[in-house]
Amino acid sequence: MELAPVFTWLYGLLLSLGLGTSVADLISLVALAVIVFGFLAVVALFLVWWERKVSAHIQQRFGPMMTGWHGVFQTIIDALKLLQKEDITPALADRKVFFWAPVICFVCAFAAYVVMPFGKGLIVSDLNIGILYIVAITTFTIISLLMAGWGSNNKYALLGGMRSAAQAVSYEVPLVLSLLGVVMVTGSMSMNDIVAGQAGWGGFHWNALFQPLGFLIYIIAATAEANRTPFDLPEAEQELVAGFNIEYSGMKFAMFFLAEFVNMFTVSAIAATVFLGGWNGPLLPSWVWFLGKTLAMVFVLMWFRWTYPRLRVDQLMEFAWKVLVPLAFLNILYVGVMAKWLKW
């Protein structure tokens, strides 16, 4: 069942109630924001549970089992516990920076979903610079990590923040370059156009099939962008004792934690939309295809995390600048040549 007609019907209902177009628009905007926010909160809670289950089963454990069926309610209970915790600000912290860091992290993680096509017609706002907007807004997360590291007045937190800044500057470049190949082929930055460009072959005309190198570069760079192992240096538990979020407790910590998982969902959703055909697919409703592809990508990221060890900082930088950036340029060259010759 497609969901877009439901929203159209609801909007029509608002208009038929005698409200003006501007008022109806305002109400529908607020409603959409709440819906997207609620959806992402549920997704983040689910992903935390899923991550724990995947990690446990890769290590042949069970993971959470006690709260609900196979522990599905574990994250909800954990979030409730975090709500009750004391909110501690270190005495020598920069209070304003310390306070705003988790807020910015949270907001930026959620803001990327303004242009995310969840399904056929299910897009909050189809900006014509959609992909650029996503790349730009997700980069703000790094600023919040830097703020958290600086504001905490703690050497480990500062190291974590600095590492995240260095990592983001390095991996943002191959990430954008890998997305550029798709933009060249599509001829548009709008997310809807990118999805529509992959509608052929019954929904399996995936960009990943034509640009496997670009897809690979994107996955690697996205893993780094989402601060996931093997690129989780900003919060390396063993050396930085959790890095930038070491001084955070209670709800602020929960915001960082949820934002981290929303970020993981974001990079997976972009991978699904840009490279794996988005919501295109036969038989099932479009939003099921989107969710399925995104969750499969999330699973791959989790699989990475529980397989690969963490890189050293110098290896991280070397890999980004000496391997990924040249390969990304090579990919652009390849896409350009193929687009010119084969008229993709």
Place this chain on the structure above:
Amino acid sequence: MVEVVRQFASGIYNLLLGLFTSGKHLTRHAITIQYPKERWTMPERSRGMVVLLTDHETGQLNCTACLLCMRACPAGAIEIEVEKDEKGKRHLKGFQVDYHLCCFCGLCEEACNFAAIKMATKYEFPEYDKKNLVWDINKLAEMGLDVPYEKPVRKTPEAKKPAAAASAATTTPAPEPPADAEPGGDATPPKGEG
């Protein structure tokens, strides 16, 4: 150049191999035993709680009050009270095991000649109150009711005769209740004096 390509391919291969290995473990069943719901079957000779064994034919404790176990105990956890009747025969009056002291070495079981004391495989007896860890004869006998054991061959005067030497009729062990029965659930505890 060839070397670079070869190293690159080898790196990719090893990364995929790592993914394959962790994926293989993902599909295997977890080895965790979820303790309160699932339990180990303990090895037959594992040393859990100390119990007194009852002869299921007569309903009497096997103990003859010889005090060998008390002497064998390195921790001094066993205390036995003995009373003599008018003929001078020793009777068991009280038997006490102090689990604060017991080191679960099993020497009492080895010392016993009559299969009267045994370390059962049962291992769950935590208490909120330390007082409850000192078990008297009733508790020990009650916990021993469902413990399977092999009755030793008693050398009766008849068995010493060569004609009856081959007879194995007297050596039949007592009927054994199942090992997983609830302790003390189906049988009444025997009287204090064995």
